[in-house]
Amino acid sequence: MHSREDEALAQAAVDALTGQLALAPKPGLPDPRDLGVRAGHRDHDWLRWSAKALAPGLAAMAAAARRTGEPTPRLRMELGAIGRCAEHSLRLAGGGHRGALWTLGLLVAAAALEPGAGALEVTATAKRIAAHPDRRAPRRPSRGSTVSATYGAAGARGEARAGFPHVRRAWDALAAARSAGAPEAEARLDALLTVMSTLQDTELLYTAGPLGLRHVQAGARGILEAGGTATEAGRAALHALDTDLHARAWSPRGSAGLLAGALFLDCLPVRVSSPERAA
Incomplete structure (x- = not known):
């Protein structure tokens, strides 16, 4: 049975994922402009519904972690089983978000194991x-x-086993952009670009190869070096990269899922209000 705390963590993760979806323009990635505009791209509403379909599975992961009480092999196997059921729910809801499910599932379980902990502890x-x-x-x-083995990329498993370094980098970039006075949307876009600038995205390696990956990384770095998306030069570079990647049909999906992980960390610790506590 799920507690209110489990459901709150799951909802925070879903909110992080839908918050990532709401950003625009995201180079090569679905965003609100895709509503009936770009033929061949996933419908934005479809992706939002898919994100919401993750809530029961994420709550079950939090409950499993809270019940187990420590990061044991048994918990890892239980999370894997729940994740495969959640993937089935995703397919019924239209698909998408598999990479984000892996990232958010582990982070939600970790947050359930460490109530009140901050980003680094989680x-x-x-x-x-x-x-x-x-x-x-x-x-x-x-x-x-398969792509990870072919190109020597860390991939999703390597990212998790290293403690999600790109999620932490995005979280740091988000804080730095806010401190510099960037509006929230631009701060989040800069965090996404920070991930894109160095991540060995297996989806990009599959569709574009190593040269394509380096092209995307260089484009993301160029935007940040121009001052980020809150500046006129950075915004122009962002639009140019967005047009380029959509024309090539290259999508840095791995970066999007890791940004969602950073947005989840940004809301920790998740607090649950109740009538008893408010009284």
Whole structure:
């Protein structure tokens, strides 16, 4: 059974994912402009519904972590089983967000294990969970794991086992942009670009190869070096990269999921209000 705390963590994760979806323009990624405008791109409403479909699975992950009480191999296997059920729900809702489910699931479970903890403690706990193998996982390799093996990229598993370094970088970039006076939307876009500038995105490696990945990384760095998306030069560079990536049909989906992880960390600790506490 899920507690109010479990449901609050799950909702915070869903809010982080839908908050990422609401940003625009995101180079090569779906955003609100896709509503009936770009043929061949995923409908934005479809992705929002898919994000909401994750809530029960994420709440179940939080409940499993709270019940287990520590990052054990048993918890890792239980999270994997819940995650595969959640992937089925995603397919029924239209698909999308598999990478974000992996990131947010581990972070939600870690936050449930460390009530009241901040971002660094939560990512450290997520690292301890991810260190255990999921012995019940299907043996067939995923596309991401195949690409990781081919190109030597860390991939989603490597990112988690390293304690989500790109999630932490995005979280730091978000704070730095806010401190510099950037509006919230631009601060979040700068955080996304920070991830894109260095992440070995397996989706990009699959569709564009190493040269394409470096092209995207260089474009993201160029925007940040121009002053970020809150500046006129940075905004112009952002629009140019967005047009370029959509024309090439290159999508840095891994970066989007990691930004959602950073936005989840940004809302920690999640507090639950109740009539009893308010009284």
